Amino acid sequence: MSRVAFSDLRSAAYCPRKCYYDRRRDERDPPATVEHIRSLAFRYEALLEADANALAGEPIKTDPDSFRRALEHTRSKLERADRWDPICNPAAESVLATGRDVRGIVHKVLSDPLEPTLVSTGKPPETGVWESQSVHAVAAAKAIAWEHETPVEGVWLEYPSYGVVRRLEMTTRRKARYRRVLRTVRELDGPPARIQNDSKCEACEYAGECGVRTRTLRSLLGLG
Numbered sequence: 001m002s003r004v005a006f007s008d009l010r011s012a013a014y015c016p017r018k019c020y021y022d023r024r025r026d027e028r029d030p031p032a033t034v035e036h037i038r039s040l041a042f043r044y045e046a047l048l049e050a051d052a053n054a055l056a057g058e059p060i061k062t063d064p065d066s067f068r069r070a071l072e073h074t075r076s077k078l079e080r081a082d083r084w085d086p087i088c089n090p091a092a093e094s095v096l097a098t099g100r101d102v103r104g105i106v107h108k109v110l111s112d113p114l115e116p117t118l119v120s121t122g123k124p125p126e127t128g129v130w131e132s133q134s135v136h137a138v139a140a141a142k143a144i145a146w147e148h149e150t151p152v153e154g155v156w157l158e159y160p161s162y163g164v165v166r167r168l169e170m171t172t173r174r175k176a177r178y179r180r181v182l183r184t185v186r187e188l189d190g191p192p193a194r195i196q197n198d199s200k201c202e203a204c205e206y207a208g209e210c211g212v213r214t215r216t217l218r219s220l221l222g223l224g
């Protein structure tokens with residue numbers, strides 16, 4: 001059975017129909033802005049030394065002072081966990097990880113203990129991580145664990161344009177959700193039903209193609 005791409009799992013966790021549209025799209029390389037934001041995750045120490053003018057020229061999403069405070073908080077938190085140095089100087093970078101069921105790019109691999117990290121270009125939620133990222137994170141952990149024949153208990157999610165880094169435990173609930181989404185992707189055969197979730201559809205790049213009538217459109221039409 002062919003391996004499922006991390007990106008398909010992530011989009012199917014958001015909405016199976018979105019995954020269907022993603023798969024039909026030819027060009028799936030990330031835009032240059034994505035790489036620019038990701039590069040922040042490999043320069044944390046230099047960013048902590050940078051002045052406000054230099055930070056203002058970086059692809060950060062908060063003002064320079066807020067960014068520096070958030071990154072200092074992240075450094076303190078990770079130093080207490082002995083993970084600041086590994087996050088700044090990972091054992092491996094941009095690794096194509098191939099597991100039994102899934103494959104994709106892991107942005108950093110940390111050692112002692114073995115843990116993958118994924119770099120998000122978006123905004124972190126108030127707490128934890130977004131559900132689609134949780135599924136992606138479990139996939140990355142499983143792929144790395146399979147390659148190294150070593151159990152992986154945690155995964156890191158980095159939000160470098162906000163100076164935030166968070167760790168996820170591989171809980172039973174997360175692993176069960178991952179398995180459900182993996183099954184959904186494997187069974188994808190034709191466009192799945194639309195989801196009933198206005199906030200997701202409003203943020204979805206396929207809203208027009210998909211034909212959903214979101215809350216915003218309904219209120220514009222005086223229907224909602």
Ligand code: SF4
Nearest residue numbers: 015018195201204210
């Ligand atoms: S618009 Fe809504 S239903 Fe359609 S693909 Fe996007 S999230 Fe899914």
